[in-house]
Structure formats: structure tokens, C-alpha cells
Amino acid sequence: MASNNNAVAPAKITSNMVNELQLDQASAKEVKVSFSSERISDITLAPLTPQTIPGDGKWLSPQLMIVFADGDLHSARQQLLQSLQNPFAAGSVATLLVQESVADQFMGLVAQDLRTLASEVAKHPRYAKTLAKIDQLKAKVVRGQNLKAGEESPLLVYDCVHSYLGDGTTTTGVVTLHIFRTAKEAGELAKRDPLPYGQVSLWNEKLSSAYELIPRLPGNVVALNCFNPDLSPIKASFDADRNDVALVKNYHYESLSLGNGQRKIIVFPVGTIFAN
Numbered sequence: 001m002a003s004n005n006n007a008v009a010p011a012k013i014t015s016n017m018v019n020e021l022q023l024d025q026a027s028a029k030e031v032k033v034s035f036s037s038e039r040i041s042d043i044t045l046a047p048l049t050p051q052t053i054p055g056d057g058k059w060l061s062p063q064l065m066i067v068f069a070d071g072d073l074h075s076a077r078q079q080l081l082q083s084l085q086n087p088f089a090a091g092s093v094a095t096l097l098v099q100e101s102v103a104d105q106f107m108g109l110v111a112q113d114l115r116t117l118a119s120e121v122a123k124h125p126r127y128a129k130t131l132a133k134i135d136q137l138k139a140k141v142v143r144g145q146n147l148k149a150g151e152e153s154p155l156l157v158y159d160c161v162h163s164y165l166g167d168g169t170t171t172t173g174v175v176t177l178h179i180f181r182t183a184k185e186a187g188e189l190a191k192r193d194p195l196p197y198g199q200v201s202l203w204n205e206k207l208s209s210a211y212e213l214i215p216r217l218p219g220n221v222v223a224l225n226c227f228n229p230d231l232s233p234i235k236a237s238f239d240a241d242r243n244d245v246a247l248v249k250n251y252h253y254e255s256l257s258l259g260n261g262q263r264k265i266i267v268f269p270v271g272t273i274f275a276n
Contacts, residue, residue, distance in 0.1 A: 057126055057170035061198025062094035063228075064218065066186055068210075069102045071203030072225060077109045079201065079227040080175070084154035085115060087173045088124070091228055093201070095193055096156065096177050097186050103179050107142050107156070114144030114154050122152035126166065127173035133165045134174075142177065161193040183209060187216030194218070201227045207268065214266065215258050224268035226251070234265050 063083070067076045083093035098106050121127055134141060139160050144153040156177040157165065166172045176193065180186040190200070197219040204210040207224060214222050220238075223229050229251055237244035237255040241263060246253045247270060254266040 059094070059169070059171055059196050060090035062171075062195050063091060063199050063201055064095045064097070064190060064195075064197050065093045065201045066097045066190065066203065066213075066217075067099065067102070067106060068183075068202075068204035068206075069099045070205045070209075072205065073102060073106050073109060073203075075225070076201075076203040077106065077113070080110060081113055084110070084156070084175060085117070087121060087154065087175065088171050091198060093175055094162065094171075094195055094197075095190075096175050097180055097189050098177070099186075100179050100181050107177075110156070111142055111145045114147070116144075116147060116151040117154055121173055124173060126171060130165050130172040130174055134160075137164065162195060163193070183213045184216075187213055190217050199223055199228070211266075214264060215262065217264075220263065221265045222267070224266065226267060226269055229267045231265060231267070234267075238263065238265050 065076065065080060067073065080093055080096065083089070086092060087094075116122075134155070134157060137160065140158040142156040142158075144151075147153050155174040157174050158177050158179075160176050162168060162172050162176060165174065165176070178189045178192070180189055195218075199221040200217045200219055201223045202210055202213070202217075203225055205225065210224055221231065230249075231253075233246050233248040233251075234244065234253040234255050237246075241257075242255060243257055244253075244255045250270050252268050252270050255263065256266055257263050
């Protein structure tokens with residue numbers, strides 16, 4: 001992949017920055033909130049909904065999922081399966097990056113649990129066009145292992161971007177899949193498909209390593225080792241462009257300035273331990 005020599009190097013989150021913002025659980029402020037479907041800038045806060053297919057076909061806060069070898073493969077798989085069965089829904093995963101050392105294992109776990117696509121998806125014109133493009137490109141795909149002949153499987157498509165499979169502005173009904181070796185490569189692949197990502201779901205139990213990748217990621221929200229968390233506890237701080245930390249209902253929230261005009265929301269379960 002060609003590099004852009006004129007690009008500004010992303011800001012680096014150091015361990016000192018993390019430590020300065022990290023509050024002890026005893027002193028972190030506890031905020032009681034109720035969930036709402038408000039928006040943070042262009043970020044949709046609503047969780048995945050029952051099967052709905054937008055009439056205009058536009059992306060509705062698609063998600064990027066990144067799975068490292070040190071991540072919880074089973075939890076990541078469970079969240080990904082929901083998106084594969086419901087690919088047109090708001091907040092569904094559109095792009096998946098998996099570390100090479102666990103790619104075969106992870107894709108095997110996913111394939112064995114894929115179920116038949118709902119007819120609303122399988123018969124949708126945009127999905128039919130995507131299938132025709134996949135056939136034309138002779139792209140490698142992951143299908144369900146236990147489906148019967150004639151049953152339409154959810155699909156993950158290797159080494160494609162959605163602009164190849166569609167027009168780049170509308171949903172395709174599939175998840176694109178890319179394999180990476182290093183965190184640096186993951187950061188480069190994350191920007192390969194410029195979708196309007198609402199969130200990035202990053203699975204890596206070594207949070208210090210995950211934090212180093214965050215400045216390279218698209219979008220304004222990074223959910224570490226979780227998926228579609230409630231963002232309302234940190235909404236006001238983000239909107240006010242203010243650095244802040246909160247501990248709410250066993251989740252750690254940060255509104256963090258990365259420099260160069262970047263600000264991100266970072267969320268992770270408090271049971272996760274920082275490691276080197």
C-alpha cells in the first residue's frame with residue numbers, strides 16, 4: 001500500500017498521558033444516566049436494532065472491528081455474528097481487521113455459527129448486486145459451514161473495500177475482511193475504506209498496546225473490548241471539547257484530546273487490566 005509522505009504523523013498516546021487521565025475507581029466520578037438515542041456530532045448512540053433496511057441505502061454509523069491475537073476472540077465473534085446476520089442495520093460492523101496469527105482460528109469460529117440470511121437481506125437488490133460483483137472479482141469469501149444447499153449465507157469478503165463491491169456510498173450487505181500482522185499495518189488498513197464509521201470496536205487485552213493504535217484510527221469513538229457501549233456518560237465532555245474521565249456502571253470513559261485537532265471517546269470495561 002502506497003504511503004502518503006505529506007501526511008501528518010498521528011499523535012502518540014503515551015503511558016504518562018493515560019496515567020494522568022486514569023482515575024482510581026474510588027475517586028472516579030459516578031454518574032447515573034439513562035440511555036438515549038442522542039447523537040455526539042455525527043456519532044449515532046443507538047444500539048443495534050431489529051432488522052431494518054434503510055430505503056436510501058446510505059450507511060448508518062457502520063462500525064470497524066479490529067481483533068488482535070490478545071483479544072477475546074469469543075466475545076468479538078459473538079458481536080460480529082449479529083452484524084453478519086443483520087448487515088443493513090444501523091451500527092453493524094462493515095469492515096473487519098484480524099491479526100494474522102489468529103485469523104484462521106477466528107474465521108473458523110465465525111463460520112461455524114453463521115445462520116441462513118433473512119429473506120429481506122438475501123433478496124435485497126443491493127445484496128444481489130454485491131454477490132454479482134463478488135463473482136466478477138472472484139473474491140475469496142467466508143461462508144457458513146453448517147448451512148444446507150440453497151440457503152444463503154452471510155458473507156465476509158477478503159481483501160476488498162466496499163467501493164469495489166458497490167458505489168462506496170451505500171451499504172453492500174457484506175463485511176469486508178483484511179488481515180494484518182502489526183498494529184501499524186492495522187492502522188493503515190483501517191483507513192483503506194473511508195466509510196463514515198460511527199465507532200471502532202478494538203479487541204486487545206493489552207490496553208497499552210491498543211492505546212498506541214488509537215490515534216491512527218478513523219472516527220471519534222473507540223470501544224476497547226466491548227461493542228456499542230452507552231456513550232451518554234461522556235457526551236457532555238466530548239461536546240465541550242474537554243478532557244475528562246468517568247467510571248459508570250463498570251465502564252471506564254475518557255474524552256481525550258490527541259492533538260492535531262483530534263478528540264476521541266474511549267470506553268472499556270473496568271475489569272480490563274493494563275499490560276505491556
